[in-house]
Amino acid sequence: MNKFVKGLAMATALTAxxxxxxxxEEPKMGGTLITVLGSNxxxxxxxxxxxxxxxxxxxxxxxxxxxxxxxxxxQPYLAETWEVSEDGLTVTLNLVKNAKFHDGMPLxxxxxxxxxxxxxxxxxxxxxxxPVESVSTPDAHTAILNLSRPHPALMLxxxxxxxxxxxxxxxxxxxxxxxxxxxxxxxNVVGSGPFKLTEFKNGEHVILExxxxxxxxxxxxxxxxxxxxxxxxxxxxxAYENGEIHMGAFESLPRxxxxxxxxxxxxxxxxxxxAIGPVDWLAMxxxxxxxxxxxxxxAIAYAVDKNFIHKxxxxxxxxxxxxxxxxxxxxYAAQEGYxxxxxxxxxxxxxxxxxxxxxxxxSLTIDFGWPGVKPQVEYVKxxxxxxxIDVQVRxxxxxxxxxxxxxxxxxxxxxxxxxxxxxxxxxxHRTYDSTNIAKGVWSNTQGYSNARADELMxxxxxxxxxxxxxxxxxxxxxxxxxxLPVYHTNTVPYHTVYNDKVGNPPLxxxxxxxxxxxxxxxx
Amino acid sequence: xATLQSLLMRIVYAVILLMAVLVLNFSMMHLAPGDVxxxxxxxxxxxxxxxxxxxxxxxxxxxxxxxxxxxxxGKVLRFDLGYSFFYNTPVTQLxxxxxxxxxxxxxxxxxxxxxxxxxxxxxxxxxxxxIASHFVTILALFGYSAPVFWTGILLLIGFSLNIQLFPVxxxxxxTIEGGFWVHFVDIVRHLVLPVIxxxxxxxxxxxxxxxxxxMEVLGSDYVRTAKAKGLSEREVVYKHALKNSxxxxxxxxxxxxxxxxxxxxxxEAVFSWPGLGTLAFQxxxxxxxxxxxxxxxxxxxxxxxxxxxxxxxxxFVDPRVGGKG
Numbered sequence: 001m002n003k004f005v006k007g008l009a010m011a012t013a014l015t016a017x018x019x020x021x022x023x024x025e026e027p028k029m030g031g032t033l034i035t036v037l038g039s040n041x042x043x044x045x046x047x048x049x050x051x052x053x054x055x056x057x058x059x060x061x062x063x064x065x066x067x068x069x070x071x072x073x074x075q076p077y078l079a080e081t082w083e084v085s086e087d088g089l090t091v092t093l094n095l096v097k098n099a100k101f102h103d104g105m106p107l108x109x110x111x112x113x114x115x116x117x118x119x120x121x122x123x124x125x126x127x128x129x130x131p132v133e134s135v136s137t138p139d140a141h142t143a144i145l146n147l148s149r150p151h152p153a154l155m156l157x158x159x160x161x162x163x164x165x166x167x168x169x170x171x172x173x174x175x176x177x178x179x180x181x182x183x184x185x186x187x188n189v190v191g192s193g194p195f196k197l198t199e200f201k202n203g204e205h206v207i208l209e210x211x212x213x214x215x216x217x218x219x220x221x222x223x224x225x226x227x228x229x230x231x232x233x234x235x236x237x238x239a240y241e242n243g244e245i246h247m248g249a250f251e252s253l254p255r256x257x258x259x260x261x262x263x264x265x266x267x268x269x270x271x272x273x274x275a276i277g278p279v280d281w282l283a284m285x286x287x288x289x290x291x292x293x294x295x296x297x298x299a300i301a302y303a304v305d306k307n308f309i310h311k312x313x314x315x316x317x318x319x320x321x322x323x324x325x326x327x328x329x330x331x332y333a334a335q336e337g338y339x340x341x342x343x344x345x346x347x348x349x350x351x352x353x354x355x356x357x358x359x360x361x362x363s364l365t366i367d368f369g370w371p372g373v374k375p376q377v378e379y380v381k382x383x384x385x386x387x388x389i390d391v392q393v394r395x396x397x398x399x400x401x402x403x404x405x406x407x408x409x410x411x412x413x414x415x416x417x418x419x420x421x422x423x424x425x426x427x428x429h430r431t432y433d434s435t436n437i438a439k440g441v442w443s444n445t446q447g448y449s450n451a452r453a454d455e456l457m458x459x460x461x462x463x464x465x466x467x468x469x470x471x472x473x474x475x476x477x478x479x480x481x482x483x484l485p486v487y488h489t490n491t492v493p494y495h496t497v498y499n500d501k502v503g504n505p506p507l508x509x510x511x512x513x514x515x516x517x518x519x520x521x522x523x
Numbered sequence: 524x525a526t527l528q529s530l531l532m533r534i535v536y537a538v539i540l541l542m543a544v545l546v547l548n549f550s551m552m553h554l555a556p557g558d559v560x561x562x563x564x565x566x567x568x569x570x571x572x573x574x575x576x577x578x579x580x581x582x583x584x585x586x587x588x589x590x591x592x593x594x595x596x597g598k599v600l601r602f603d604l605g606y607s608f609f610y611n612t613p614v615t616q617l618x619x620x621x622x623x624x625x626x627x628x629x630x631x632x633x634x635x636x637x638x639x640x641x642x643x644x645x646x647x648x649x650x651x652x653x654i655a656s657h658f659v660t661i662l663a664l665f666g667y668s669a670p671v672f673w674t675g676i677l678l679l680i681g682f683s684l685n686i687q688l689f690p691v692x693x694x695x696x697x698t699i700e701g702g703f704w705v706h707f708v709d710i711v712r713h714l715v716l717p718v719i720x721x722x723x724x725x726x727x728x729x730x731x732x733x734x735x736x737x738m739e740v741l742g743s744d745y746v747r748t749a750k751a752k753g754l755s756e757r758e759v760v761y762k763h764a765l766k767n768s769x770x771x772x773x774x775x776x777x778x779x780x781x782x783x784x785x786x787x788x789x790x791e792a793v794f795s796w797p798g799l800g801t802l803a804f805q806x807x808x809x810x811x812x813x814x815x816x817x818x819x820x821x822x823x824x825x826x827x828x829x830x831x832x833x834x835x836x837x838x839f840v841d842p843r844v845g846g847k848g
Contacts, residue, residue: 032698040805042566043611050567124570177577181611202610202620203805204797207697230692230795231805234676238684239691399565400557400810407561419568430569441561442569 027503031521032224036239036248039231040203045171045185047115047164048122050421052250052276055161055513057206057227061102062164062191063215065093065112066155068275068509072330074155077515078107078165078192078215088150088464093158095141099215101167102196107215109137114168116145122180125426128157150462152469153423160275160510162422165192194220194517203229220517240266240497246521247498247505249512252372254315257495265499270317272511274328277420277427278492279321280373282380283406284413286485287447290362291412295352297484300413301338302345303387304380309489313375317493323477324428326420326491328509330466333474335481345387356388363390367414369402376415376489403441411445417492418442424473429457432480448485541823545599545816549592552812558584559608562809566609582608595813604820605813609806614817618799622821624694625798627710629787632718636725637776643726644733644772645765651738659730667727675720675793682716689716692795717794721787725779729772736768769840777833780826 037056043049046058065079074082079093099107113135120129131151136144145154157163170190171179184190189197192215195208206227210220228245230236237256239245241263249272251257261268282304290296310318319327322335354361364384368377374395381391391413396402405411421427430436434449453476460472481488496512498505503520506512560578564570570578579585583594598605604614647656683691690696694713699705740746741764749759791800799818806814 034698039566040610040801042563042609050570052568053566122574124564124567124574126571126573180578181581185611201797202612202617203801204693205697226697228693228795229797231801232692232793232795235679235692235793235795238679242684242687242691244691397555398557398808398810400559400561401555402557403561403565404557421568427568439572440570440575441564443572 027221027518027520028522029221029520030223032226033222033502033516033519033521034226034228034244034246036236036245037206037227037229038233038236038248038250040229041186041200041206043180043185044189044197044200044206045164045166045179045182046161047118047166047171048180048182048185050124050161052513055510056249057208058161058164059193059510059513059515060195060208060225061189061193061197062166063099063107063193063515064159064161064163064165065095066159067514068156068159070508072274072509074159077159079158084464088152088462089147091145091147091154093143093145095143096215097141099192100213101170101192102190102211103167103170104213105167105169106140107165107167107192108140109135109143110140111165111168112143113137114172115163115165117176118166118171118179119163121176123162125157125162125421127425127429128153128162150464151425152464152466153425153461156275156422157426160422161513162426167191194515195222195225198224205229214517216517220515221520222516225516240499243499247496247502249494249496249506251495251497252493254313254317254493257317257493258315260497266497267499268495268497269507270319270493270495272496272507272509273491273494274326275420275422275509276494276511276513277326277329277422278417278494279324279326279420279488280318280376280415280417280490280492281321281486281488282413283411283416283446283486284484285409285411285446286449287409289412290352290354290364293352294483295348296354296362297487298338299345299348299352299387300384300389301484301487302341302348303389304338304383304487304489305340306337306489307340308379308383309376313379314490314493317495318490321488321491323481323488324431324486325424325473325477329420329424331424331470331473333470333477335477338487342386349387349389359388360390361388363392364412365392365394367394367396367402367405367411369396369399369406369414369416373415373417380413380415406445407438407440407443409438409445409447414445416442416445416486424457425461429461432476432485433457444485446485448483450479450483453479453483537823537827541820542596542599544819544823546592546596548816548819549595549812550588552810552815553588553591555810557810559810559812560584562811563609595816599816599820604817607806607811607814609809609811609814614813617802617814618817618821621797621799621802624796625787625791625800626825627694628714628717628721628790628796628798631714632722633725633776633779635718636722637729637772639722640726640729641733641765641769641772643730644735645737645760647730648734648737648741649760651734656734659734663727663731665727666723669723671720671724671789672793674723675716675790678716678720679793689713694797717790717796720793721790725776728775728779732775733768733772736771737764740764740768766840770837773833773836773840777830777836780829780833 037053039053041053044057046054046062063078066074067077069075078095080096081094083092116135131147131149132145133148134146167190171182186200194214196211198207198209200206208225210223233253233256260266284291284297286292322337325332349361366377377393381393384391419427430443432448432453433444434454436444437447456472456476460469463469501522503522504518506514506516508514560575607614607617643659647659682688690713696709699709746764749763787800788804791798803818
């Protein structure tokens with residue numbers, strides 16, 4: 001009897017808690033969400049403009065074939081269903097039948113074919129659609145991507161902000177390569193996403209409103225999104241705190257993150273950055289001077305204390321990063337680190353033929369591309385002094401000055417931040433591929449070349465079995481962590497900030513670069 | 524006739540000077556390593572070489588320097604400021620979108636600072652060793668030496684966060700609905716903190732200068748004569764002395780018009796004021812040459828107009844200016 005009562009009580013409690021749970025999760029319709037962009041928007045057309053600033057408005061204005069859940073599983077979006085053929089050479093997208101553009105025209109497979117062509121010609125990441133030879137359109141709602149080789153990276157490249165479907169009847173009026181300067185990239189933008197453009201004022205705001213004919217019934221929940229452009233992080237922090245802004249992403253200053261974490265009305269989280277995959281590293285030019293010797297690069301890794309970087313410089317806001325792939329990625333394989341060991345470092349330097357002469361072993365330079373990472377650079381200088389390496393810090397007047405040095409490999413060491421951009425094929429290979437040496441900033445600027453690493457990347461690029469792919473990237477990461485073309489130190493501490501009023505903020509793998517049709521305001 | 528001719532000559536000189544400034548700046552921008560394609564690539568999270576080369580070709584950045592310079596200057600001579608590489612927008616349109624916000628901020632700050640500065644200067648000049656005078660001196664010293672970004676952030680913490688009186692950023696609240704007056708009040712609310720921040724520098728300058736000239740004037744013979752005539756202290760100070768001490772202050776105010784860009788940049792950055800200053804700053808960082816040169820062009824115009832206004836104001840307070848002999 002007793003047992004029964006207990007069971008009954010538990011069942012009631014369970015039902016009750018379930019009820020409150022569903023009640024709490026029931027989204028409310030309407031309202032204006034005030035969000036913020038940390039820099040000015042260059043171009044709203046995400047088919048031709050990549051980057052984290054365009055990503056947010058871009059994903060609201062334009063829909064893509066797929067979206068991803070928190071577990072890196074593809075979900076239907078513009079594509080109801082999709083099939084990859086046995087040989088991996090064709091990918092068939094079955095589009096939803098009711099998708100319309102903001103001007104009322106239906107979205108068809110023609111638009112998909114057109115968008116692929118535009119992206120191939122204009123998007124900065126060539127590797128996304130390089131193997132796509134053509135797109136066939138057997139009927140209005142079927143698009144078949146014909147590939148020259150299997151291309152598993154395509155799945156992630158069809159989601160987030162990477163494959164925005166743009167209307168052919170609007171953007172197809174000129175040359176394909178001129179879409180990147182099309183007059184309607186910033187005004188009268190037409191997409192098929194959950195929100196349409198009301199107003200874009202350069203340097204001031206982007207205002208979007210609900211698209212009533214959005215192809216998913218009952219969504220989006222919000223009536224309006226205001227994206228204010230506030231470039232000063234301290235001003236943004238005050239605006240979060242006093243409630244002027246409901247939500248914002250890509251906050252990266254440790255001091256501000258830790259301050260905002262103490263505010264009761266705010267939630268501050270690092271979730272939602274796995275696919276963007278931003279990582280910080282110490283780049284080393286492997287083609288000249290002492291750094292051409294892997295022992296010297298290892299000696300530097302042993303002398304630089306990551307713990308100091310994590311605790312003192314990042315103030316606990318960043319996580320460890322040990323290979324070229326972001327720790328949140330399913331392909332990440334944590335590597336053994338280089339725990340600080342000055343004796344080992346000195347021994348390696350001796351062995352490499354750099355004994356201490358007049359108090360120093362060698363002189364190296366270190367560069368940095370933006371002021372925010374100067375503390376890291378100064379720390380490396382101080383840390384290497386302990387093993388008698390003399391480091392000279394070279395400041396650059398601005399980003400292009402630094403980019404030029406990096407792109408032409410005119411450097412010894414540099415602090416660098418690079419994003420994964422979804423699949424490793426898109427954002428990781430570029431740093432280590434020996435065919436991509438010195439091709440501008442964020443290419444293989446270290447001049448790194450390893451035949452096995454090249455081979456592994458080439459194999460992983462066409463491997464359709466996820467488990468085998470993971471294994472290939474596992475070995476690849478081992479080589480990178482062992483040979484140290486770059487020394488991986490930490491993830492970039494990007495955080496999303498939102499207040500109590502916001503329900504279901506975008507914290508999936510693509511973070512704010514996803515449609516926020518399921519985000520709502522609680523009051 | 525002679526005046527007209529000299530005026531024409533001045534305009535011709537101004538145009539030549541402006542062209543020289545544009546050529547010089549174009550050349551300097553060109554000398555710096557890297558270009559706008561790099562910053563476009565930065566905004567996109569990196570780009571393949573092929574795309575970068577294509578961007579350079581599209582904007583003519585792969586052409587020899589003289590060809591680029593020639594094509595730009597040719598456009599300027601046809602009153603076309605060109606096309607912003609970074610924002611894909613005609614430069615004139617970009618600047619006209621931003622100019623009103625800056626003019627509103629700078630003019631309001633200037634006029635308020637001038638008005639209050641002169642009053643404070645006069646008050647402290649009348650009793651140079653009084654408490655009020657010391658207070659003004661300290662205020663001026665503080666206003667002049669405190670960096671504007673610091674003053675700005677401090678004001679934000681004080682009056683947007685601790686006492687939530689004013690909005691944090693921007694020029695207007697887009698969620699507000701209502702008639703003209705609702706929007707007017709909204710803009711004024713947004714304007715208060717940036718104007719105080721920017722005005723504090725000007726205020727310091729004007730109050731010090733007004734104090735110094737006023738003290739000098741108060742010690743002059745005609746003031747003593749006026750006092751001897753038995754005029755009231757009020758009349759002597761505000762009717763006789765003030766008018767004569769204003770000229771240097773107005774001249775200084777005229778010079779300060781050049782601060783439309785330089786002074787406003789930091790204030791606009793702190794308060795996300797959507798003006799020319801932030802655009803100038805972002806364009807310099809982005810190496811967006813046509814936009815930077817366009818802003819220089821417009822700020823030169825503003826300075827010329829500002830000087831003209833100063834001239835008129837000087838004639839008004841001091842009839843000797845512009846007269847013969």
